Amino acid sequence: ENVLTQSPGTLSLSPGERATLSCRASQSVSSTYLAWYQHKPGQAPRLLIYGISSRATGIPDRFSGSGSGTDFTLTISRLEPEDFAVYYCQQYGSPPLTFGGGTKVEIK
Amino acid sequence: EVQLVESGGGLVQPGGSLRLSCAASGFTFSSYVMNWVRQAPGKGLEWISYIDLTSSTIYFADSVKGRFTISRDNAKNSLYLQMNSLRDEDTAVYYCARDHGKTTPYWYFDLWGRGTLVTVSS
Secondary structure, eight states: OOOEEEEOSEEEEOTTSOEEEEEEESSOOOTTOEEEEEEOTTSOOEEEEETTTEEOTTOOTTEEEEEETTEEEEEESSOOGGGOSEEEEEEOSSSSOEEOOOEEEEEO | OOEEEEEOOEEEOTTOOEEEEEEEESSOGGGSOEEEEEEOTTSOEEEEEEEOTTSOOEEEOTTTTTTEEEEEEGGGTEEEEEEOSOOGGGOEEEEEEEESOSSSOOSSEEEEOOOEEEEEOO
């Protein structure tokens, strides 16, 4: 199983700041099979990024994904108030598909 | 509105059973493969089951294999998860999730429900 480790566990930032979230895989992720989700309490998770860097429908361009192999990054260029949430990475290159433990982006 | 709505969660004793439902609306449910994903308290997300369009291909995570059954009724736009022999560690919020792919899975999920809480406790 490809274990995904996200860091930091919590990121305390102010609106307007840049957020950089890390996702490290225990094995190389096949092809470009990595996605990112946003999750707010009591709401449905939302797909942000798939294929490492492709934005899902309706996702603003302040969200970007990058990386390869075992190291991946989600960047939020300028935090908006609605961006404070928990973010999860997911690999789908090798079964079973797995998720990271999440990074909480909170208001400083 | 395009949405998924889960129901059927609740409190159940260890060894008991529960059936979850997921009602789809706003899109052609029969054209999408579907999944269940869960999140235990304080933990990350865990994929647990997949079903294709015609229910002919089904997968389970090892953690639930042999205890859970997945099914769908395309005429009713509904997905189901039958959970038997429940354990304390099955306590979680259960989400249904639509695969981005239609006839074949892409294995990432572009539509989720808000989830339903299952608590296994005596």
